[in-house]
Amino acid sequence: MSTKWLISRIAILAFTWWVLAKGAYDSWQVGIPAISAAIYVDYRLFRPQTNRWSLGGFIVLALFFLKLSVTSGIDVVWRTYHPRLPLNPAMVEYPLRLTSAAARNLFVCTVSLLPGTLSAELGAHSLVVHVLEVDGPFRKELNLIEDRVAAVFRHPVNLDDHKARTD
Numbered sequence: 001m002s003t004k005w006l007i008s009r010i011a012i013l014a015f016t017w018w019v020l021a022k023g024a025y026d027s028w029q030v031g032i033p034a035i036s037a038a039i040y041v042d043y044r045l046f047r048p049q050t051n052r053w054s055l056g057g058f059i060v061l062a063l064f065f066l067k068l069s070v071t072s073g074i075d076v077v078w079r080t081y082h083p084r085l086p087l088n089p090a091m092v093e094y095p096l097r098l099t100s101a102a103a104r105n106l107f108v109c110t111v112s113l114l115p116g117t118l119s120a121e122l123g124a125h126s127l128v129v130h131v132l133e134v135d136g137p138f139r140k141e142l143n144l145i146e147d148r149v150a151a152v153f154r155h156p157v158n159l160d161d162h163k164a165r166t167d
Contacts, residue, residue: 009039057151064148065110068141072115079132090134091120094127094142103153110145 013035021027079086098104104122111129112119117138121128131138149155 006039009042010035013038053153054151057148057154061110061145061148061152064144065114068114068145072117076115076132087132088134089130089132092129092131092134092138094129094139096125096127097146098150098155100153100155103149103155106152107146107149110149111142 014031017027017031017035021031096104096107098107108119108122108127111117111127116132118130119127120130129138129142
């Protein structure tokens with residue numbers, strides 16, 4: 001077990017416990033065993049890997065996510081209040097280029113958190129996404145999100161041009 005991994009987990013979980021307990025000192029008699037159990041389960045289920053992530057890539061992804069959240073939110077509000085309700089929803093199969101489980105998980109969660117999209121099913125090599133406008137620029141946005149997630153994990157992505165299929 002890596003010391004750096006252990007210290008980071010203790011710090012993250014202790015901070016989380018401190019926030020949840022609102023700083024109450026008497027809660028640590030429950031918090032320390034809970035943190036220890038969480039670290040044990042985390043280590044047993046998800047062994048620490050040697051692949052590293054990029055802080056710069058994470059910052060770029062976070063800023064890009066904020067930008068997309070605002071623009072997508074405005075688009076959803078516009079569609080909601082438009083008299084004709086311009087929607088053309090569809091389930092779209094998006095072929096994934098990411099191979100790392102952690103990178104795929106971050107990609108799926110990011111897509112689900114954005115207004116107007118929802119990750120519906122994760123397959124071995126694809127992700128089914130519900131979109132509000134099948135003719136919109138969602139393919140380009142998914143490619144950009146995937147590229148930025150790959151940069152977070154320093155993950156090489158398959159640069160083949162791929163097109164999403166609609167059902």
